[in-house]
Amino acid sequence: MPEEKRPSAALEPPEPMERWFAARGWQPFQFQREVWAAMAAGRSGLLHATTGAGKTYAVWMGALQRGLALPQPSRGASPLQVLWITPMRALAADTVRALAAPLPELAPDWTLGQRSGDTPAAERARQDRRFPSVLVTTPESLSLMLTRDGAAAELGAVHTVIVDEWHELMGNKRGVQVQLALARLARWNPSLAVWGLSATLGNLDEAMRVLVGERPATLVQGRIDKTLVIDTLLPENPGRFSWAGHLGAQMQRPVVEEIERSSTTLVFTNTRSQAEIWYQLLIQERPEWAGLVALHHGSLDKEVREWVELGLKEGRLKAVVATSSLDLGVDFLPVERVLQIGSPKGIARLLQRAGRSGHAPGRPSRVTIVPTNTLELVEAAAARHAAQAGRIERRPTPEKPLDVLVQHLVTVALGGGFEPESLYAEVCGTHAFRALTREEFQWALDFVEKGGASLAVYPEYHRVVLVDGLYRVPDRGIAKRHRLQVGTIVGDASMQVKYLSGGTIGSIEESFIARLRPGDCFVFAGRVLEFVRTQDMAAYVKKATKNKGIVPSWAGGRMPLSTELADAVVELLAGASADDPSAAAAPELQAAHPMLATQARLSRLPTPQTLLVERYRSREGEHLYLYPFAGRYVHLGLASLFAWRLARHAPNTFSLSVNDHGFELLSAEPADLSSLHDGQLFSAGHLLDDVLASLNSSELAQRRFREIARVSGLVFSGYPGAPKSMRQLQASSGLFYEVFRKYDASNLLLTQAQAEVLSQELDIGRLSATLQRLAQRRLEYVELKAPSPFALPLMVERFREKLSNEKLADRLERIVRDAERCADRAGS
Structure with missing residues (x-):
């Protein structure tokens, strides 16, 4: 071009x-x-x-x-x-x-x-x-x-x-x-x-x-001269051992003090749950800020969000705790400071959020990262280095999503109709469908005209008809249903949250509400609410008398570490391992030094040339820790793949735990690690078959098919005021999935579901590239006498799924005490 x-x-x-x-x-x-x-x-x-x-x-x-x-x-x-x-x-x-x-x-x-x-x-x-x-x-x-x-x-x-x-x-x-x-x-x-x-x-x-x-x-x-400042709010006592959320409460007062020093501050979090928690932390520390501190995320009612946005524009709010709902484009000139709670997980996200302050030519932008665990200190320093070097993430783009094409065919048929050959040429002119074959286009056309091989007898799936050489939609009911769900945004079904006394607060995923019993309390929109009942797809609540409740967890909440940021983290760790003065000069690494020094004493620090593998024996069994630094989605695929490959040679049962830095394989019996040492474990041969065999790929594909079924118009989500429940939608899409699998195995929407599982949920491309990189690295194998600072967060990830907060705290206290003693002996 x-x-x-x-x-x-x-x-x-x-x-x-x-x-x-x-x-x-x-x-x-x-x-x-x-x-x-x-x-x-x-x-x-x-x-x-x-x-x-x-x-x-x-x-x-x-x-x-x-x-x-x-x-x-x-x-x-x-x-x-x-x-x-x-x-x-x-x-x-x-x-x-x-x-x-x-x-x-x-x-x-x-x-x-x-x-x-x-x-x-x-x-x-x-x-x-x-x-x-x-x-x-x-x-x-x-x-x-x-x-x-x-x-x-x-x-x-x-x-x-x-x-x-x-x-x-x-x-x-x-x-x-x-x-x-x-x-x-x-x-x-x-x-x-x-x-x-x-x-x-x-x-x-x-x-x-x-x-x-x-x-x-x-x-x-x-390119214009614009000052960008990226710094970190350092904790007073980072400690030698830390895990996800460990520093959160310790950072409560420093965050409040930073907000006090500025006129208006945006406090960004990565998830809606985290936003709810930090809003409560700010109000607990400064009750007099009620009305001056606000909350903003996509599940809140539109009027609430608009009130917050107007308050920001007019400079009436001291701070707003927000998610990506305020990442983009909106011009808030009064915003002086931006705080990022936790690692930004990506360079582009950090730069986008930094730009919310000083949002005008000539005004400096500043973002301060607030670590919630000690390893996030390293991520903060790495993010600054990568941003200064211009290492911004690339954005991949979908290839031939046929559910979107199916929807578009009906859209164009409604908008005056289409002639197949000219529309095929038009569609192939787009980047997404540049490789679309005539056979694939014909399949999509047959699907909207006749319902494909398995739905031909159902008139409601004959959505377009050839009339005078043009395909049109003759049925008004089909036209109405299509217009009601045009689009590709498909999330979990949500329920409105309403006060018994009247007024809508926002919406929460139906799956969360379904787990509540009357009288249960939960935190939402900065309030503690008591659940009363569900009626007509709404959850009715009243103000709770208790001051604590469950924090909702929304689907898709966790963001994986980007490749660019992960590579920058490993480079910094390598510099710290080699006592590189430039790495040691970073204030974040100085604060993280006790943890990094303890990791080096008990184990090793990762480098771009090595793969750190740790083994530890406890009453639970045999723990194997690997640290590829490839993000949690890739680690989930790697953990499942490695567990399957290890058990294939010697039957064993593994429990898995993953985070952005590595993963844990826990087995009752010692695993035969010969394939780890000779490199066979990292083989890319038969990768696709092994990945599919190591996971419940059918369940993953069926879950993915739910989205495809709704985008392609197979499943109708309901009329305004009468939406279908998530259970109904899942049942409908599950029925289609089974019908196609048994009677129409060549259905291209099934093929798309499996392809999306591999490319999006498992990130098979990045997984394959990670395997190739690991195969070329030197193995650093360490037998641990106590969990290392890198291993402990993976243990905590697994404990959280099984233990209450109180039992988890007791368990952690004992583990950390033993690890601290071991670290002291190693350093003496």
Whole structure:
């Protein structure tokens, strides 16, 4: 894809844009000028620039320039010309405010609107009569617009599409949904220009190809001088032994003191459960902050989230504890500080969150990492080094997700119909389906037309019909059900949480509510609530008289350590092992020194050239610890694979425990480790067969199929006000899975389910690469006399599943006491 180099004269902004900038005392950056020149030439592209650097006005002014150069209608508002796609509804209102600012002076006849699931019915009705000139929308709402019978006429004048926060979309099926929608728009307007915006992407060229396809494109990187500070809040007593959450309570007061020193602080956590816990910790330490400290995550009611966002914008809140729900794009100028509770697990996430402070050109951004265990001190130092070196994670993208294609076929059939050959060519023009065969497309078409080989006798699965050479949807009931569940976001079924006295607080996964009995207390939305009953898919609660309760655990809560950050951690550990002065100078490593020194005395420190393996005997049995530093998902696959391979030669039963740094295999009988020492355990031969044999692959694939069944429209999640329960959805998708497996084994949705298990849940590509790396490393084998500082967190992971907090504390006290004595003897 050629990139264009332009003379500096071509980079002068158009006079109206220049005047608008000058009136505000602004001077366009060089990267903004580059975008304007490229867009004026009709090129698509990707703009990668620091958060708060001015990406929005770079592409927005270019889109205005393109639109104003076109013949304008003689009177009245212009047709829909620009689509701005945002990954989050919460960003839409903020984006609309930014886009509205220059319109009175630069394009007074243009109108501006937003359309998402939150848009009021009256506003949608106005848009149905006539779309505005510019529409801010989401991938799901855009797909819904494509289902309108007059979609070609209504959307045919769109000349520019801007996809904000492209990194959030390109790695999942929502990004594929965007690719298919853009291909449809380009069919109606071949001169369509598409621009993506991002601040945190490692694979820029690939990201641009995925978005713009084969259009002539320009990659613009906005480099401006912006101070970024990444530091760490050091614990007073990190200790020699630590485990997940060990330092949490110790960091409570230091976090409060940091918040006190700043005007407004964002406190980011990695999970909703952690957000609930830290909100409670802040209020416990400073009760007078009630009303000044708020909570924000995706399960809270929309009105609550909007109140928090407005409070941030207006500077009324002292602090907000948030998850990734506030990661993206929303402009909170009053935010002075950002705290990251625990390891960020990835460089891109850390940079994204850092950019929430100093969110304007010229203002410094600062993020402070708050470790919750001693190893996270090392991760914090590694994250800073990797960020300074620009080692940002690449985003992989889905390949040929046929459930999304099946949904798109019905969407296009509703939106005026399609002719198979032309639609096949259109679909193949997207990056996701560039390798789609004609046979695979025909299978998808047969599936929506006849229900495939096993559903042909059921009329409700004959969703499209050939009418006068075009495939259309003739049944109004099928059309209504399809429009109700357009999209690829599939989470666990959730229940609204409501007060008995009235008012909605938010929503919690049905699986959590199902475990509660009347009278049980749980923490949600910063409150302790008492569960009363469920009725009509809602959980009714009242304010609890107790001050403690269960913290809900949401599905998909834990994030794995990225490859880039994991590699940086091992490099730092190697430096600490070699007494590298530059590594030792990091304040985080100085704080972690007691733990690292103890690890070195009792065992070894990992390096990029070695694989640390520890063996320990206890009353429980034989413990084997390996530390590949490849993230918990890969470690789950490796642990299962190694246990299966070891037991294949000598029957044995293993218990598994994993974290981001390594994994534990616990067996009642000593395992034969000859395959470990001779390297056969790391063989990549027959890897796929061995991985599938080592896991309950059928159960994993069936679980994955639930999502595929809902995206492809096999399973209907219910009408508004009458949603189906998770049990009903699981039963329905499970029935389809068994029917296809027995009577339609070649069904491509089954094949997709297994492929997604391997690529997403087990990360088979990274697992294979990790095996190859381990096979080349030198084995460092250590017989432990007591659990090492690296081994103890893995023991705790396993204990937590079996022991109460009180019993776990007693058990840990004894283990740590014995380990401390052993460390003292080793050091004397």
